[in-house]
Amino acid sequence: MPEQKTWGIIGGGMLGMTLALRLSQQGNKVTIYESADKVGGLASSWQMDGVVWDKFYHVILMSDLNTRKILKEIGLENELRWVETKTGFYSEGKLYSMSNIIDFFKFPPINLIDKFRLGLTIFAASKIKNWEKLENILVADWLTKWSGKRVFEKIWLPLLKAKLGDNYKNTSAAFIWTTIQRMYAARKSGLKKEMFGYVTGGYDKINNEFANFLVKQGVNIQYNSKVTSVQKIADGKMEVTGNGASQTYDYVISTLSSKASVAIANQLTYAEKQKHESVKYLGVICASILLKKPISKFYVTNITDAWPPFTGVIEMTALINKKEVNNKNLVYLPKYVNSDDTLFDKDDAAIRKLFLEAIFKMYPGISENDLLFWGVSKARVVFALPTINYSKNIPGITTSIGNYYIVNSAQIINGTLNVNETIQVAETKLKEILTNHG
Numbered sequence: 001m002p003e004q005k006t007w008g009i010i011g012g013g014m015l016g017m018t019l020a021l022r023l024s025q026q027g028n029k030v031t032i033y034e035s036a037d038k039v040g041g042l043a044s045s046w047q048m049d050g051v052v053w054d055k056f057y058h059v060i061l062m063s064d065l066n067t068r069k070i071l072k073e074i075g076l077e078n079e080l081r082w083v084e085t086k087t088g089f090y091s092e093g094k095l096y097s098m099s100n101i102i103d104f105f106k107f108p109p110i111n112l113i114d115k116f117r118l119g120l121t122i123f124a125a126s127k128i129k130n131w132e133k134l135e136n137i138l139v140a141d142w143l144t145k146w147s148g149k150r151v152f153e154k155i156w157l158p159l160l161k162a163k164l165g166d167n168y169k170n171t172s173a174a175f176i177w178t179t180i181q182r183m184y185a186a187r188k189s190g191l192k193k194e195m196f197g198y199v200t201g202g203y204d205k206i207n208n209e210f211a212n213f214l215v216k217q218g219v220n221i222q223y224n225s226k227v228t229s230v231q232k233i234a235d236g237k238m239e240v241t242g243n244g245a246s247q248t249y250d251y252v253i254s255t256l257s258s259k260a261s262v263a264i265a266n267q268l269t270y271a272e273k274q275k276h277e278s279v280k281y282l283g284v285i286c287a288s289i290l291l292k293k294p295i296s297k298f299y300v301t302n303i304t305d306a307w308p309p310f311t312g313v314i315e316m317t318a319l320i321n322k323k324e325v326n327n328k329n330l331v332y333l334p335k336y337v338n339s340d341d342t343l344f345d346k347d348d349a350a351i352r353k354l355f356l357e358a359i360f361k362m363y364p365g366i367s368e369n370d371l372l373f374w375g376v377s378k379a380r381v382v383f384a385l386p387t388i389n390y391s392k393n394i395p396g397i398t399t400s401i402g403n404y405y406i407v408n409s410a411q412i413i414n415g416t417l418n419v420n421e422t423i424q425v426a427e428t429k430l431k432e433i434l435t436n437h438g
């Protein structure tokens with residue numbers, strides 16, 4: 001591909017910023033269009049009672065080599081902190097530690113045989129290399145086969161429902177494989193030690209430093225610029241329209257969700273649009289609370305009981321130094337839902353009542369008196385569901401309108417949604433574009 005081409009990147013999340021980084025390093029002229037007033041997208045930050053931290057909880061794993069490489073390039077390598085964390089389980093109204101093998105054997109809700117089968121399932125998944133085979137097996141069938149009906153119903157089913165809702169019925173076993181692989185990667189050896197990392201200042205610092213680095217490289221970041229149309233014009237160039245102004249580029253890459261990427265490109269064929277629109281995404285509703293005191297020693301608490309209205313409890317200050325958040329205790333309460341779930345229609349006051357009542361019931365040691373901040377972040381489109389034979393059915397990155405490409409997190413085929421995989425998609429798909437289509 002000849003040098004000094006112009007590229008328009010739609011979306012200033014981690015994916016768009018990585019594309020811009022690599023393209024500008026190769027001498028291209030790059031513009032990022034970002035509809036918000038800052039970069040970062042799902043990994044962006046917000047203000048909570050004077051505290052600035054991620055809208056949605058984020059950790060970095062030691063095995064997140066793509067993320068760590070970017071952090072090094074933008075000068076944040078020395079800001080990474082690694083912490084040994086603990087995991088909890090909320091089951092049958094009680095909170096249990098599930099942080100090591102001893103905890104596992106002490107876990108009362110299941111008997112010894114079932115524990116053995118559960119451990120075997122996790123071990124088997126961690127050893128499987130050929131994930132493609134798992135893509136045509138339903139996750140419920142695979143887990144029942146390995147763990148047995150009792151363990152499936154008592155442990156796996158509530159966890160699957162918490163993360164996927166009823167969509168677990170159409171989800172392939174590749175989902176649990178990727179989840180277990182990532183969980184294993186966080187542990188130094190087997191079930192022994194779980195190490196998680198974060199950057200001091202959180203993703204707020206990462207995003208700011210990333211954006212500054214890009215600007216120094218000559219990347220133009222247009223904030224508050226919601227792209228409404230991309231089209232091929234007479235001279236073969238691509239025209240991007242955002243905020244009423246149009247600009248032409250040699251190439252345009254959308255990093256938006258599949259549906260949003262086709263909604264802005266009218267020239268795409270009906271069949272192409274349909275293919276992208278058929279990707280089913282889950283959304284998330286995630287409350288953040290600041291408390292006067294800690295609620296547990298666990299970074300993640302998985303919930304197997306059906307009644308709590310959220311999926312899990314993430315106690316961020318069990319991982320990060322409390323000084324990061326003005327010595328307060330930061331807890332996230334996420335609920336993964338379908339993009340059209342009625343919870344999105346509820347106002348914040350209704351969600352607050354629902355979530356706080358539940359958290360105070362689960363942790364009787366805290367009450368409204370301990371609450372310093374309440375807020376809720378919502379995203380209707382977060383991750384593409386790994387349905388049966390997902391990798392064979394996902395739309396490609398090329399389109400029928402010349403130099404318009406769609407590179408987004410739906411192209412993560414053998415991983416969970418995380419920044420590391422997102423960067424990987426950006427890097428590999430960009431190479432593909434430059435090699436095959438330029």
Ligand SMILES: Cc1cc2nc3c(=O)[nH]c(=O)nc-3n(C[C@H](O)[C@H](O)[C@H](O)COP(=O)(O)OP(=O)(O)OC[C@H]3O[C@@H](n4cnc5c(N)ncnc54)[C@H](O)[C@@H]3O)c2cc1C
Nearest residue numbers: 011013014015034035041042043056058059226227418419
């Ligand atoms: C609850 C939750 C927890 C998570 N936990 C972790 C974790 O622990 N570790 C981890 O590594 N990852 C985690 N992730 C995943 C991580 O946040 C994502 O992988 C990553 O941020 C995705 O980046 P992206 O660029 O693909 O998408 P996005 O971040 O969605 O970026 C898309 C960007 O496009 C912009 N945009 C949208 N429409 C337009 C338009 N029309 N014109 C211009 N711009 C537009 C948006 O504002 C946004 O900035 C988590 C995500 C969630 C939701």
